[in-house]
Amino acid sequence: MTAPAFRTVPxxxxxxxxxxxxxGAMGRAWLAAVAASPDVELAxxxxxxxxxxxAAADAAGATGVPTGADLTxxxxxTDPDAVVDVTVPEAHLPVTLTAxxxxxxxxxEKPAAATLPEALCLAAAAELSGLLFMVSQSRRYNAELTRxxxxxxxxxxxxxxxxxFFRAPRFGGFREAMPHPLLLDMAIHPFDTARWLLDAEPVSVYCQEFNPSWSWYAGDAATTALFEMTGGARYVYTGSWCSPGLETSWNGAWRASGERGxxxxxxxxxxxxxxxxxxxxEGAPPAPPAARVAEGIDGALAAFVHALRTGTVPRGEIHENVMSLAxxxxxVLSARTDRRVLLADVLxxxxxxxxxxxxxxVRDILLAHGRGR
Structure with a gap:
């Protein structure tokens, strides 16, 4: 889908x-990011x-900022200019539509919505409203990744x-009860990054999941997925959330193979x-260090503000981000059915x-996209 123009905030x-x-915990992290940014203030x-x-506002030093349960x-x-939605995925659809x-x-916050159909609804609703909906794929904002x-x-x-990706976090709570904890809660970050690195979109996937015998997760905590991408490249993701010892970075360990190296x-x-x-x-100087930029959620917040001020379509705009959720x-469908799945069919x-x-x-916009508008 092509991202439409959206209204800016002069x-x-x-x-x-x-x-x-x-x-919650992520909400408090975003409140800290808002407090640290010279480009935004908390309404x-x-x-x-x-x-x-x-309590979260007070902990962030915003003791005079109004709080409550009703966004409307x-x-x-308080007349805000924008909303930062850090609710659970099931609330993303109603909160975004209310905004x-x-x-x-x-x-x-990622994912755009709890399900792919809900995310497509939000893409169409953003189009109808003429408003920006950007999903924070915060791990894209990393200077070494850019390098x-x-x-x-x-x-x-x-x-x-x-x-x-091999780590062994013991979260407790909902993640340990999820049916596909690694795919649903974490894999969207590297999947999204792979699209950006390859400058390509997924065509098909074959995925297998399983749960090691020692796993403390109810659902399958280990997976391997093979994606065919446009242009013919392949992207392979292998990970586990119950692999103690020699753990990888939270960003994963990456390798790219091309025709020249x-x-x-x-x-x-x-x-x-x-x-x-x-x-x-011999003796050549090392490559210069990567330029320092705002990273993580700070980078996502800066990109959001820049987009609203300039009209520049940001990474993570909903029409682009839908493919990462897809x-x-x-x-997940491939793992459940043990077969190769075409992304076009899923969409x-x-x-x-x-x-x-x-x-x-909104239905009219969805149907128009389905006809290839």
Missing amino acids: GDGGPLRVAVVGA CVVDVDPSVAR ALAAA FELGLPVLG FRDETRRLGRLGILTTE SAVWDGDHAPAAEVEGEAEA MVASA ATARAEAAELAEAE
């Missing part, structure tokens, strides 16, 4: 005023539990990209590449389900 020299919705904090909203009422009282009804653009992408551009045509990145430090015909002379949904089914969920004007 700058008057002052910061963008944001309402933060969701005041209000919303949570289904008003006492949690108040607080928006009327659109209030005329407010949204920066939301790794630069290194892959020296390799000529890319044939294989791989990610290994290979590049690797351990997820934390500077990447390395070896390219035919480009052997460094990779997750397709991998067509999801679009039909979305049309059944949506109101008339």
Whole structure:
């Protein structure tokens, strides 16, 4: 899908005023990011539990900022310019639709919605409203990742990209009860990154999941997925969330293989590449360090503000981000059915389900996309 134009928020020299919705652990991280940014100021904090909203605002040093459980009422009282949605995935659809009804653009935590049909509904609703909906794929905002992408551009045509992800977090709570914890909660980050690194979209996937005998997760905590990408490259993801010892970075360990050489990145430090015909002379100076930029959720917040001020379509805009969620949904379907799955089929089914969920004007946009508009 092609991202449509969206309404900007003209700058008057002052910061963008944001309402933060969701005041749990990630909500508090976003409140810290808002407090640290010179480009935004906190207008209000919303949570289904008003006492949690108040406590989170106070902990962030925003003792005078209004808090409560009703976004509509607080928006009327505080006049924010935008919403930062840090609620659970099941709440992303209603919170984002409420923001659109209030005329407010949204920066939301991943995934865009709890399901692919709901995410497609939100893409169509954003189109209808003329408002920006950007999903924070925060791990894209990493200076060393950008440098790794630069290194892959020296390799000529890319044939294989791989990610290994092995960690052993003991979260407790909902993740340990999920049916597909690694695919549903974590794999969207590397899947999204792979699209950006390859500058390609997924065509098909074959995925297998299993749960090691010692796993403390109820659902399958280990998986391998093979994606065919446009242009013919393959992306292979192998990971586990119950693998203690010699753990990889949270960003995973990456390798790209191209016609002229290979590049690797351990997820934390500077990447390395070896390219035919480009052997460094003895004593040659090392490559310059990557330029420092805002990273993680700070980077996502900065990109959101820049987009609203300039009209520049950001990475993570909903029409672009839907494909990352589609990779997750397709991998889950492949694992369940033990077969190769075409992304186009998954998207067509999801679009039909979305049309059944949506109101008339949003349905018309979904159906137009289905006809290839």
